[in-house]
Ligand code: ATP
């Protein structure tokens with residue numbers, strides 16, 4: 790699966806609907822301090838299921854919703870959508886049949902959080918399942934943030950094993966076994 794588009798609306802500083810096309814293998818995002826570069830990565834981790842506000846540099850989850858500026862009123866909902874090319878059919882299970890996959894999360898100020906895959910309402914777990922074992926996840930190694938390298942270098946053996954199992958694609962089977970055993 791290859792990420793082709795990222796669509797944001799009402800998410801942090803991206804108040805107006807913003808479509809980011811990702812045409813190549815290597816994309817650089819540049820801009821002055823505070824222009825929203827890190828917010829893009831926060832958006833990716835959020836749509837993948839991040840549930841801790843602190844991981845997204847906020848105090849509460851509602852902090853991801855555009856909260857206004859001196860010239861703009863706050864908005865009532867945030868949404869982020871990631872679009873993947875799945876023409877090789879690599880996505881797991883029922884999703885393998887779609888040439889394109891859209892993963893979307895919407896949050897409203899009253900706390901309603903919804904996930905969608907190809908506009909079908911799904912559970913958070915369906916989204917995490919889709920990416921499990923791929924290295925892409927809210928805290929998986931596909932996103933190397935500031936401090937991640939030292940976190941890996943300084944990891945205890947049991948923590949390091951979690952990274953290695955994700956890379957080897959074992960996580961998916963371990964999760965399924967846990968579910969089966971009702972743990
Ligand atoms: P740097 O180069 O310093 O790392 P950056 O480009 O990574 O900067 P970000 O951290 O992505 O910048 O963006 C910070 C900006 O996003 C701040 O101006 C902040 O006010 C704005 N911002 C964050 N959350 C919200 C929100 N909920 N509503 C409106 N603006 C927000």
Ligand code: MG
Pocket residue numbers: 826827828
């Ligand atoms: Mg930054």
